Amino acid sequence: MWPRLWRPGDLIRSGDVNGPPIVSITCDDGPWPVNTQAMMNHMRNAGLEQHYGLIHFFMVANNALMFPDIAREVFERGYGIGNHSLTHATYNPTRLANEISPAQDVFASLFNWTPELFRSPGLTQGVVIQNECARLGMANVFTSTILNDFLAPRISSSQIINNVARTIHPGNIILLHEGGSHTQTVNALPGIIDVIHSRGYEIVRLEELLSAGTIQLMADVYIGIRSDVAIADAAELGGVDEFTDVVVELRTYLELSSNLSPERRAMVEARIAEALQARRA
Ligand SMILES: [Zn+2]
Structure with missing residues (x-):
């Protein structure tokens, strides 16, 4: 549907930072009772669910097995689904790399379809992870903006909204969490949508964000500051x-x-x- 600018094994940081004012919303660690559906309903209430869902849910495959009905609802409502490992229990690059393919098997069994995009839990990096993504034809999707909605104790919904407002930029891959105790993030979503729109940005599907202009890889960012x-x-x-x-x-x-x-x-x-x-x- 959208041309694909990334190559298997890429470690993506954002879309085109010099491009049009578009951003994507991604949401990690689900599917999860109440929260996942609440996120989708916020999108629907904002009129953002007519054609396809505009959140990319990076699912933990074991959570999808635990809550298959929610996982299938996400799929059927047309939201994006990414691979966020099998267990989310390790930040060791080698062990994490070994969880990507078993997670793909889970998604294949649930949806008869497999994601092309992976996100390392904890944004863990490692050549072994990128090599495994390359082998599976996948890219690893990070972000350029840390919004701190994962901190414990949780920051408030208004702080999350302020963090989005403060860091928004063209090509931004906004990273939120809904899997687990994330009421603050769920309640922040309507405000986040408002902030995005009031700043003149449009929310697009992640695949669309990664289909035009010059996408930014983590490696591109490192090169400039690597000498020191x-x-x-x-x-x-x-x-x-x-x-x-x-x-x-x-x-x-x-x-x-x-x-x-x-x-x-x-x-x-x-x-x-x-x-x-x-x-x-
Ligand atoms: Zn996570």
Whole structure:
């Protein structure tokens, strides 16, 4: 339906940041009782469900097995569905890579269809993950904006809406959570839709966002700032991993999270210093 600009094995950060004012909404960790249907109903109430659903749900395959009726409802209402691993229980790149294909089997059994897009739990990076995506003809979809709706204790709905407003940009892949205890995010969705529209942006399907202009890969972002940071926490991962750079990730996180508490900010800065120190040693 939409031309595909990504190649299997790509690690996608956003659509075209210099393109038209369009964004996509993605939602992780479901399907989940009450929340998943509430998200879809908010979209319907906003008049955004006529032709196809405008949220891409990255599902944990075991949750889809636990709540197959909700999973099928998402599929039948035409929303996008992505693979968010089998269990969501590991952030180890190798173990995570081994969960992609079994999750595809679950989706095939439920929908007689399989997703083309994966999202690593915890935005975990690793060459093994990208290689497995390549083998399966899939891309791994990250984001350029960390909205902090996953923090515990949860931030409020109005903080989530403010975070969307503050970070929105052309090609933005907005990453929300509905699987689990995410009432704040579910309740924020109508406000998020309003903010997106009032800023002059249109919500499009993720496949459409990734079909035009120049999509941005995580690697593109790293290249520009790579000279002053060594690649990877090699020791931690047992090898050099060109997709993983803890320092870059944490700096990006700080940059995008101006609402962090001083304690949390200090904690993240300490982690950056520690990683830099480990490289010098
Ligand atoms: Zn997740």
